[in-house]
Amino acid sequence: MTLFSKFKQTLAGLYLQPDITDKFIFFDQLEGFLSCGIKFIDAIEQLSEYQENKIFRKKLKTIAVNMRGGMPLHEAFAGAKVFSDEIIAMLDLGNNSGDMVKICNGISTRLFTKAEIQGKVNNALFPVAITFILGISGFFAYVKYGLPIFLKIFAGNGMEVPVLLSMTQTLVLPVINYWYISLFVIFVLYQLLHKWVSSNRMTVDRWRMKIPLYKKIYMWQCQETFASNLSLMLSNGMVVIKALSLIAHTVDNHVMKAAIKKTAEDISNLGLELDQAIARNNSENVFDGILIQQIKSGVKTGQVDRTMKSAAKTYKTSIDRRIDRIGTYITLIAAVPVLMLVLLLMYYTYYPSFELIRNATNQATNF
Numbered sequence: 001m002t003l004f005s006k007f008k009q010t011l012a013g014l015y016l017q018p019d020i021t022d023k024f025i026f027f028d029q030l031e032g033f034l035s036c037g038i039k040f041i042d043a044i045e046q047l048s049e050y051q052e053n054k055i056f057r058k059k060l061k062t063i064a065v066n067m068r069g070g071m072p073l074h075e076a077f078a079g080a081k082v083f084s085d086e087i088i089a090m091l092d093l094g095n096n097s098g099d100m101v102k103i104c105n106g107i108s109t110r111l112f113t114k115a116e117i118q119g120k121v122n123n124a125l126f127p128v129a130i131t132f133i134l135g136i137s138g139f140f141a142y143v144k145y146g147l148p149i150f151l152k153i154f155a156g157n158g159m160e161v162p163v164l165l166s167m168t169q170t171l172v173l174p175v176i177n178y179w180y181i182s183l184f185v186i187f188v189l190y191q192l193l194h195k196w197v198s199s200n201r202m203t204v205d206r207w208r209m210k211i212p213l214y215k216k217i218y219m220w221q222c223q224e225t226f227a228s229n230l231s232l233m234l235s236n237g238m239v240v241i242k243a244l245s246l247i248a249h250t251v252d253n254h255v256m257k258a259a260i261k262k263t264a265e266d267i268s269n270l271g272l273e274l275d276q277a278i279a280r281n282n283s284e285n286v287f288d289g290i291l292i293q294q295i296k297s298g299v300k301t302g303q304v305d306r307t308m309k310s311a312a313k314t315y316k317t318s319i320d321r322r323i324d325r326i327g328t329y330i331t332l333i334a335a336v337p338v339l340m341l342v343l344l345l346m347y348y349t350y351y352p353s354f355e356l357i358r359n360a361t362n363q364a365t366n367f
Contacts, residue, residue, distance in 0.1 A: 018056035018082055020118060024111035026051065026060075031104035040100060041067050056082065085249045086229060093236055106232045113228060113316060117221065120323045128330050135338030142342075143172045164344070201254040206284075209255070213329060217322050220315045222253045223291055226260070228312035234305035241268050256286040273299050 026047060033043035041064055048060035059080040066076040073095050077088045087107055094103030147169055154161050175182045197204050209215055229250055233243035244264035248257050259281045266277040275296035278287055294311045298304035 016053070016055050018051075018053045018059075020111055020115045022051065022053050022056050023083070023087075024108055024115050026056070027104050027108035027111060031101055031108055034101045034104060040073075040095075086246050089238075089242075089246050090233070090236065093233075093238055097237060099236075103236060106236060110228055110232055113224075113312075117224070117316065117319055120320060121217075124323045124326070124330065128333075131335045132338065135335070135342070139338075139341065140172070140176050143168060144176050202258070205253045205255050208253070209286075213326050217319055217326075218253075219286075219288075220319050220322070222251050222256050222286070223288055224312050224315035224319065225251050226256070226287075227291065227308040227315065231305045231308035231312060234308070240274055240304075253286065255284050259284070259286050274304065275299050 029047050029050075030043055033047065034040065038046070044060055044067075045064040048057050048064065051057040051060060059082050063076045063080050066079065067073065071079075074088060074092045077083050077091060083091075090103050090107055091100075094100040097103075147165060151161060151165065151169070153159075208218055211218075226247060229247045230243055233246065234240065238246075241264050244260050244267070248260040248264070251257050251260065259278075262281045263274075263277040266272050266280060267274065270277075272280065275292060278295060279292055282292070291311055294307045295304060298307035301307075
C-alpha cells in the first residue's frame with residue numbers, strides 16, 4: 001500500500017466508519033423490532049435500510065445475507081469488523097439462550113452510557129480545540145501578513161530587527177507558504193507516532209495513569225467499563241472466566257488488560273474467588289480499593305452483577321462531575337501558552353516602533 005493510499009484510508013476510517021452512536025441507535029431499534037416478534041435476520045435486514053452511515057448500512061446487509069446463507073451469527077458479525085468481541089459474544093449468548101431482546105437491551109444501554117461519557121469528554125475538549133485553532137490561525141496570519149510590514153518599517157528606519165521576530169519569520173513562513181508539504185509531514189509524523197504508541201502501549205498507558213487532571217477521569221473510565229461490562233455479562237448468565245476474557249479486550253488500558261487476563265487465569269488455575277484474584281493482580285493499582293471491596297461483597301452475597309452495576313453508576317457520576325469541573329482548567333491550560341506567545345511577539349513587534357516615535361519626539365523638541 002502506498003503512503004497516499006494509506007492517507008486516504010486513514011481519512012476514510014476517521015470520517016466514514018460507524019461510531020458508537022450509530023451502534024447504540026441500531027441496537028435500540030433492534031430491541032424494539034424483536035419485541036414486536038420480528039425475526040432476528042429480518043430485523044437486521046429491515047434496519048439496514050434506515051442507517052445513515054453508508055458503510056454501516058452495507059455491513060448490516062452483508063451480515064443478513066451471510067446469516068441467510070447459513071453462516072453462524074458469531075462468524076457473520078465478526079466478519080463485518082464493526083462490532084467489538086464483547087458485543088459479538090453477547091449476541092451469541094442471546095442467540096443460544098433465546099433471550100435476544102434482553103441482550104439487545106443490555107448492549108444498547110451500555111453503548112448509550114459510553115456515548116454519553118464520550119460526548120461529555122468531547123464537549124469539555126471542544127473549547128480547548130477552538131482556543132488552539134484560533135490561536136494558531138492568528139499566529140500564522142500575523143507571520144504571513146503582519147510581520148513583513150513591521151520588518152519593512154524596521155529596515156526603512158535603520159532599526160535592528162529583534163532576533164525573535166527574524167527567527168519566527170525564518171522558521172514559520174516556509175511552513176505557511178508550503179502548507180501542502182507541511183500537512184504531508186504532519187501526516188507522516190502522526191503515522192510514526194501512532195506506530196510507536198501501538199508498539200509501546202504498556203509504557204504509554206502507564207504514563208496516562210500519571211497525567212495530572214486527566215488520570216482520575218481516565219482511570220474512572222476504565223473502572224466504569226470493567227464494572228458495567230462485568231455486570232452485563234454476569235446478569236445474562238455468562239461464566240466469570242469467559243466474561244473476564246472478553247472484558248480484557250474492551251478496556252482501554254493495557255496495564256489493566258493484562259491484570260484482567262491474569263485474574264481469569266488465577267481463577268481457572270488456582271481456584272481463587274474473583275475478589276481474591278483481582279487483589280492478587282493489582283500490583284499497579286489499576287483497580288480501585290472500593291471496587292475490590294464491592295466485588296468482595298458481591299461474591300459473598302452471590303450478587304456480583306448487582307454490585308458491579310452499582311459501581312458502574314457511581315463511576316459514571318464521578319466522571320460527569322469531574323469533567324464539569326476541569327473543563328475550564330483545561331481551556332486555560334491551552335489558552336495561556338498561546339496568549340503568552342502572542343503577547344511576546346506583540347512586545348517585540350511594537351516596542352521598537354514606540355522607541356522610534358519617542359526618539360523622533362525628542363529630536364523635534366530639541367530642534
